[in-house]
Amino acid sequence: MSTRTSAARNRRLNAEELDRFGEELDALRARTVATLGTRDARYIRNIVKAVRYANLAGRALLFAAAVAGGLWLADSAVGWLFWVLWAAGALMLGLGKILDNMELGHNVIHGQYDWMGDPQLNGRTYDWDIVATAENWRYTHNFRHHTYTNVRGLDDDIGYGLLRIFPEQKWKPFYLLQPAVAVVFALYFQWGVAIQNLKLGRWWHGKMSTRQLRVKSAPVVRKMGKQLAKDYVVYPALAGPFFLPVLLGNLVANGLRNVWTYVIIFCGHFTADAETFPKECVKNESRGHWYLRQLRGSSNIRGGFLINVLSGNLSHQIEHHFFPDVPANRYAEMAREVRAICARYGQHYNTGTLFTQFGQVCWRILRHAFPSRPRRMASLVPAEAAA
Amino acid sequence: MRLCIGIVAAMSAQFSPPRRRPGALKRLVGPLVKPDVFDFWSTRLHRTWTWDRPMARLVAREAASADAVTLLLRPNRHWAGHRAGQHVNLGVEIGGVRVTRSYSLTAPPRADGLLPVTVKAIEGGRVSNHLCREARLGEVFELGQAFGDMTLPEAPTDAPRLLLAAGSGITPMIALARELAARGMPGETTLLYWVRRREEACFLDELRALAAAHPRFRFRLLLTRQAAASPDEGEGRIDAASLEDSLAGPAQMHAMACGPGGFVEAARALLAGRVAAFQAEAFTLPPRAVAEDGEVEVRLQRSGRTLRLARGLSLLEALEAQGLKPDSGCRMGICNSCACGKAGGSVRHLPSGELAHEPTQALKLCIHSAATDLELDL
Numbered sequence: 184m185s186t187r188t189s190a191a192r193n194r195r196l197n198a199e200e201l202d203r204f205g206e207e208l209d210a211l212r213a214r215t216v217a218t219l220g221t222r223d224a225r226y227i228r229n230i231v232k233a234v235r236y237a238n239l240a241g242r243a244l245l246f247a248a249a250v251a252g253g254l255w256l257a258d259s260a261v262g263w264l265f266w267v268l269w270a271a272g273a274l275m276l277g278l279g280k281i282l283d284n285m286e287l288g289h290n291v292i293h294g295q296y297d298w299m300g301d302p303q304l305n306g307r308t309y310d311w312d313i314v315a316t317a318e319n320w321r322y323t324h325n326f327r328h329h330t331y332t333n334v335r336g337l338d339d340d341i342g343y344g345l346l347r348i349f350p351e352q353k354w355k356p357f358y359l360l361q362p363a364v365a366v367v368f369a370l371y372f373q374w375g376v377a378i379q380n381l382k383l384g385r386w387w388h389g390k391m392s393t394r395q396l397r398v399k400s401a402p403v404v405r406k407m408g409k410q411l412a413k414d415y416v417v418y419p420a421l422a423g424p425f426f427l428p429v430l431l432g433n434l435v436a437n438g439l440r441n442v443w444t445y446v447i448i449f450c451g452h453f454t455a456d457a458e459t460f461p462k463e464c465v466k467n468e469s470r471g472h473w474y475l476r477q478l479r480g481s482s483n484i485r486g487g488f489l490i491n492v493l494s495g496n497l498s499h500q501i502e503h504h505f506f507p508d509v510p511a512n513r514y515a516e517m518a519r520e521v522r523a524i525c526a527r528y529g530q531h532y533n534t535g536t537l538f539t540q541f542g543q544v545c546w547r548i549l550r551h552a553f554p555s556r557p558r559r560m561a562s563l564v565p566a567e568a569a570a
Numbered sequence: 571m572r573l574c575i576g577i578v579a580a581m582s583a584q585f586s587p588p589r590r591r592p593g594a595l596k597r598l599v600g601p602l603v604k605p606d607v608f609d610f611w612s613t614r615l616h617r618t619w620t621w622d623r624p625m626a627r628l629v630a631r632e633a634a635s636a637d638a639v640t641l642l643l644r645p646n647r648h649w650a651g652h653r654a655g656q657h658v659n660l661g662v663e664i665g666g667v668r669v670t671r672s673y674s675l676t677a678p679p680r681a682d683g684l685l686p687v688t689v690k691a692i693e694g695g696r697v698s699n700h701l702c703r704e705a706r707l708g709e710v711f712e713l714g715q716a717f718g719d720m721t722l723p724e725a726p727t728d729a730p731r732l733l734l735a736a737g738s739g740i741t742p743m744i745a746l747a748r749e750l751a752a753r754g755m756p757g758e759t760t761l762l763y764w765v766r767r768r769e770e771a772c773f774l775d776e777l778r779a780l781a782a783a784h785p786r787f788r789f790r791l792l793l794t795r796q797a798a799a800s801p802d803e804g805e806g807r808i809d810a811a812s813l814e815d816s817l818a819g820p821a822q823m824h825a826m827a828c829g830p831g832g833f834v835e836a837a838r839a840l841l842a843g844r845v846a847a848f849q850a851e852a853f854t855l856p857p858r859a860v861a862e863d864g865e866v867e868v869r870l871q872r873s874g875r876t877l878r879l880a881r882g883l884s885l886l887e888a889l890e891a892q893g894l895k896p897d898s899g900c901r902m903g904i905c906n907s908c909a910c911g912k913a914g915g916s917v918r919h920l921p922s923g924e925l926a927h928e929p930t931q932a933l934k935l936c937i938h939s940a941a942t943d944l945e946l947d948l
Contacts, residue, residue: 213922224666235610294906297932300661300668302623303606305932306906326899326907417602473902507904 194529204528205471211520212506215513226512227296234283241276244268245432246422253425273432277439283312285495290511292317314410315377316402323380329507333459333480348453348547350555361552372441446541451500454482455543456533477504483534617710618646624713636769638690639702652716654678654749655742661712664700671697674741678749688741720826720849729822730758734837736829744773755784760816766795808836822846866940870948879940886935903937910935911947
């Protein structure tokens with residue numbers, strides 16, 4: 184699939200159609216928000232519960248594996264049990280961290296559950312179990328990424344300043360290394376997210392003084408220290424001399440979460456049909472135009488309940504970008520109407536299985552490691568509509 | 571109409587943890603504890619055990635009048651205590667939403683540590699109906715610390731006192747009356763209590779018993795929609811005549827009034843220059859009609875500033891026009907950067923034009939405009 188076919192799949196909308204497209208989506212939003220209530224509150228509290236129990240189970244299993252392994256398991260006939268306990272512990276903890284990161288943290292920080300008035304589920308104050316500070320995330324993600332989705336020069340999530348995903352990004356020889364860089368980035372994804380807002384590139388090029396950087400990075404460094412101390416000092420220390428399996432289990436759990444979030448997030452905006460946009464695109468942008476840009480820049484993952492929950496409902500990336508502050512547990516049912524609206528306006532609804540979507544992402548990473556030229560793309564809407 | 575027993579004027583006390591210095595153990599482990607994780611596990615052991623949030627459990631409920639009930643709440647250890655005449659914010663979860671209302675505590679601190687609040691069921695009042703009818707024993711509420719200045723001095727003087735209550739305004743007054751009775755009624759005290767009908771009056775038997783037991787305590791019930799039937803009853807709204815008897819003595823009178831805004835203003839005007847001190851607390855009611863244009867007064871709690879802002883603009887634009895720079899981002903209601911707590915007043919949701927009156931509510935400055943005077947957490 185190429186961008187040319189994707190452009191051909193989308194009908195060009197005139198200004199009036201664009202307005203109606205936006206109005207229909209606004210109406211869907213209003214209908215949904217009007218029915219928020221007990222069901223949604225129960226849902227997010229169940230997610231909190233799942234996170235807490237998964238974390239507890241994961242840490243307990245790792246601890247049990249370490250202590251039992253160190254005391255007698257290794258010399259006994261059932262030595263393999265150590266590995267079972269340890270792997271189960273790392274998986275459980277990884278699951279807890281994935282849920283905390285995606286379905287709980289990401290969605291709560293968007294303010295999706297602010298309407299509940301629960302001070303512990305408030306978007307402005309919530310913090311999550313990753314090295315990135317929620318404060319920076321609120322800026323780079325909630326504001327920059329969600330307002331200027333896939334707009335070149337405004338949305339830093341396009342390749343995260345590290346990868347060339349789209350032919351419109353200028354090629355440099357460094358990108359020849361990007362297949363390897365991408366793998367390392369996946370393993371350390373939370374660190375990449377943590378330093379995203381520090382703009383190290385600007386410091387490197389002398390556009391920011393070392394002192395400015397130090398001030399800017401202080402809270403990030405503090406959070407990093409806290410996270411490192413928790414997973415690699417305090418919890419391992421609880422196992423005393425058997426700290427190593429706990430430490431490694433925590434490392435694996437963090438790694439699992441990193442890779443999974445990377446896969447999901449990359450599928451959201453870097454599939455074959457996803458488009459990027461020039462800066463001029465957002466000047467005097469109408470509501471309908473903003474919706475259309477969100478649609479063209481996002482892609483969903485087809486799957487069931489499990490994919491929805493584990494991806495923090497980013498399997499409904501399109502719905503999430505249309506309605507970033509509507510509780511994510513509503514996206515699946517909103518998706519039916521969104522699809523129908525898109526179909527009515529002749530717009531391609533980009534979705535596919537995790538396998539196909541991530542396959543397309545991998546292809547982009549490989550392909551654009553090498554020089555490539557952007558195709559001539561028609562602008563999002565006819566000139567008179569944008570005016 | 572949404573009106574509850576209690577005061578919705580001074581909401582700044584919200585749900586802040588106590589300012590007491592934590593114990594040594596707590597200070598030691600504090601840095602390692604995430605309060606929300608701690609609360610999750612501790613509330614599994616006991617529903618009101620928390621790291622630092624005051625919470626209360628409903629332990630008893632009894633009828634107080636034809637349409638009011640008295641709730642007895644057991645606070646957790648983070649409750650820092652109160653004085654007679656003070657109020658408390660209760661956060662009640664209804665339909666997944668935590669709604670906050672202020673209620674007056676109807677007694678001085680009790681030996682058993684329970685907090686009594688009296689709630690009148692209001693037609694269409696979500697919280698009052700929930701508390702009066704639906705809340706089950708054992709239900710847990712978020713609790714704010716006590717607030718309010720309409721209290722007695724540590725050692726009450728023998729100065730004469732005039733207590734004026736209308737409707738729900740009786741709730742802090744009964745606490746003051748009980749406190750004075752417990753101290754042997756140090757000065758001449760008159761309590762005038764206005765209600766529409768006798769059966770709506772709360773604490774009637776107790777007030778009459780107090781009047782019988784303490785010669786220095788005088789009580790009068792004033793009915794606005796019923797005929798008086800006993801010597802301690804009168805008729806009509808608050809006016810100069812109804813206060814005349816009470817003001818006959820020396821002018822050292824210390825007056826306190828509580829009730830709807832109109833009542834309190836009437837009391838203030840009638841007593842101006844005739845009493846030594848006047849303290850009052852008024853209910854705020856949701857506005858019946860909201861103007862489309864003009865200006866409103868917006869108080870910013872954290873910076874302590876008060877501004878006049880235009881109704882027609884979004885709050886963000888209006889604040890920026892005054893030279894302020896509140897956090898903001900997308901300016902289209904999606905990024906939540908400008909989300910801001912509201913402690914009182916009504917706002918208009920600009921995309922839909924709908925009004926939101928709920929006093930404590932998160933709002934986005936970029937897509938809401940002020941509809942009435944506001945109090946913002948900025």
